[in-house]
Amino acid sequence: MKPGSEAASRPPSYPRALLVALGIAMVVIAIASVTLPFGSGPAALLLDHQPYSVFPYPLTIQNLTYLILAAGLADLYVRWQVARREQAFLRAKFLPEDATSVLQLHELGAIRRKVTDLYDGDHGFLPYLIDITIIQLQTSRSVDQAVAILTNSLELMSHRVDMRYQMVRYTAWLIPTIGFIGTIIGIAVALEFINPQKIDLAKVTGGLSVSFYTTLVALLVSVILVFIQHIVQKQEEIALNEAGQYCLKNLINRIYIPHKEDAAS
Structure with missing residues (x-):
């Protein structure tokens, strides 16, 4: 394999990945809207597609949550593609790896x-570390x-990797926050239906279901996003640590x- 050929391609751009992810999310929401019967339990829980929703469909808290999830997954x-590229550099054999060289x-x-x-300024852990180390060896001979x-350099790059996940x-913080906002709105609407003279239990329970479902869906989505973030960030950090060990x-x-006396002789 030619050194660096496996990792020569640049990682995908975030704007393009974001557009694709949002498109997929909207298609999935549309399919679910058609396949799940209006007012059914799954439709009310997953989409807030029910008679007692306080939001005009499809502009619901659940659907907004899925779009935000898509943006996070695109990032x-x-x-993840960057981490794969960094790991490919480790297999490029830039340096001798036998026991005697x-x-x-x-x-x-x-x-x-x-x-x-x-x-470049953002990607290429191993090539950058090799380059900067060689420059130091050539200039200082130390x-x-x-x-x-x-x-x-490893410390600075580790900090940079962590900043990329901000x-x-x-x-991951925004998603449950939006879910709690939906909870507050749902409870407020349910309270409006409480009339001491004539309580409409169907509307009250419907409004409460909106409030609880938005929080439940948001928390589950946030858990999924944080779990995937942990996996991807771990892979990128491992690639950085292995690049340092490789150097x-x-x-x-x-x-x-050679020492000065060896060079003189």
């Missing part, structure tokens, strides 16, 4: 040329300084820098 899909300074230039174009720059974390094992530990 996670992009992050030793690298010398004059060999590092060719290695650096292989990885220079494979990273393994200690190379280890220091590698360690500092929007997903906000989305330590196959670059730092293999480099041979």
